Amino acid sequence: MKMKKLIALITMTALLGASSIVAYAEGNVDCENGKHEPNLEFMQEADYHDCTGGFKVDYYPCIECHVVIDIDGNVLENFDPVSLHVPGVEAQMEWSTCNGGYPDPCFICEDCGYLVLEDGTNAFYVEGDGKHNPDLDGECREANYIPCDGGYKEDRYRCLDCGNFVFANGEEAVRTEGDGKHTPDLENVLEPNYIPCYGGYKVERYVCIYEECGTYVNAEGEELEFIEAEAPHPLEYVAKVEPTVEKEGCKEHWKCTACGELFADAEGTEWVFDFELVIDKLDKVEDDSDVEEPTPEDPTDKPTDEKPTPEDSTDKPEKEESDTVKTGDSANVMGYLTATLAALVVMVSVLLKRKNA
Numbered sequence: 001m002k003m004k005k006l007i008a009l010i011t012m013t014a015l016l017g018a019s020s021i022v023a024y025a026e027g028n029v030d031c032e033n034g035k036h037e038p039n040l041e042f043m044q045e046a047d048y049h050d051c052t053g054g055f056k057v058d059y060y061p062c063i064e065c066h067v068v069i070d071i072d073g074n075v076l077e078n079f080d081p082v083s084l085h086v087p088g089v090e091a092q093m094e095w096s097t098c099n100g101g102y103p104d105p106c107f108i109c110e111d112c113g114y115l116v117l118e119d120g121t122n123a124f125y126v127e128g129d130g131k132h133n134p135d136l137d138g139e140c141r142e143a144n145y146i147p148c149d150g151g152y153k154e155d156r157y158r159c160l161d162c163g164n165f166v167f168a169n170g171e172e173a174v175r176t177e178g179d180g181k182h183t184p185d186l187e188n189v190l191e192p193n194y195i196p197c198y199g200g201y202k203v204e205r206y207v208c209i210y211e212e213c214g215t216y217v218n219a220e221g222e223e224l225e226f227i228e229a230e231a232p233h234p235l236e237y238v239a240k241v242e243p244t245v246e247k248e249g250c251k252e253h254w255k256c257t258a259c260g261e262l263f264a265d266a267e268g269t270e271w272v273f274d275f276e277l278v279i280d281k282l283d284k285v286e287d288d289s290d291v292e293e294p295t296p297e298d299p300t301d302k303p304t305d306e307k308p309t310p311e312d313s314t315d316k317p318e319k320e321e322s323d324t325v326k327t328g329d330s331a332n333v334m335g336y337l338t339a340t341l342a343a344l345v346v347m348v349s350v351l352l353k354r355k356n357a
């Protein structure tokens with residue numbers, strides 16, 4: 001806090017330097033004979049505490065000579081402390097012999113808010129000795145240094161004093177930077193896989209032998225860049241496949257004949273997963289009432305509205321067919337038979353219903 005004040009005063013002095021020279025030159029203010037003039041921009045609140053001393057009223061630097069004055073231009077006294085601090089609540093500070101810190105315990109002064117010791121004196125930051133106490137039987141983080149990426153060259157253990165991970169010799173664990181050079185696995189060459197619509201690598205490549213790295217590199221260990229696609233996908237239309245009870249169907253889509261990617265649109269902008277195209281199998285119940293695939297049992301529900309008589313079925317086979325069966329010209333005979341059968345089934349069911357009523 002005192003440090004802050006000092007910095008503020010230094011800043012003030014620096015900022016005011018130029019203007020005060022001008023003032024002197026013009027001879028507007030003369031502090032020696034007249035009154036000091038407060039610089040209102042640099043007002044500081046009264047900061048006196050018995051334990052720290054300070055100024056008892058709000059204070060300003062004189063705009064001309066920078067002496068500390070009150071709002072009326074009176075020079076102020078900076079009082080010395082007259083008592084020790086008043087230790088209040090204990091401060092939660094991390095202290096260890098290795099990393100240092102504020103002494104433990106330390107407290108917050110009830111009067112000024114500084115960190116203080118139990119005896120009311122100022123608490124000062126203490127440097128650590130840098131010697132850690134590794135818990136060699138405890139948690140261990142294995143060395144993970146690889147030349148291309150860097151890492152820790154030795155195993156690390158928790159320090160029993162500060163809790164940080166440190167090397168077994170008690171030294172602070174420092175990460176070692178890599179040199180960025182990869183080590184190609186020369187026994188496993190990967191062929192170029194560039195496809196104009198998909199991108200890829202245009203030259204033979206290898207994987208860096210360090211598992212944590214896995215970068216694609218050339219034989220010299222230099223990282224290879226994935227080359228972006230530069231052509232549209234050549235798309236092939238794949239028509240919708242209706243699902244059946246036994247088999248899933250498939251939505252219509254477009255497939256790239258070069259890279260195999262799937263799209264929902266002919267422009268190749270809406271990329272889709274294959275599982276997104278699957279149409280679920282039909283379940284049995286739904287299939288029975290399906291209009292498009294009539295079975296002999298199928299029309300049982302349909303003609304009930306019309307309550308057909310045997311005559312109806314002979315009169316209107318074609319109408320029945322055009323309403324419910326859309327299987328083309330060749331299906332005329334089938335349609336007729338189906339309609340007749342339907343009428344019969346209805347008749348039977350009507351009879352059964354009457355019997356039950």
Ligand SMILES: [Zn+2]
Pocket residue numbers: 031035036037062063064065066067
């Ligand atoms: Zn002055």
Ligand SMILES: [Zn+2]
Pocket residue numbers: 049051052084085086109110111112113114
């Ligand atoms: Zn205090």
Ligand SMILES: [Zn+2]
Pocket residue numbers: 096098099131132133159160161162163164166
């Ligand atoms: Zn430590």
Ligand SMILES: [Zn+2]
Pocket residue numbers: 148149181182183208209210213214215
């Ligand atoms: Zn590497």
Ligand SMILES: [Zn+2]
Pocket residue numbers: 197198232233234256257258259260261
């Ligand atoms: Zn493609």
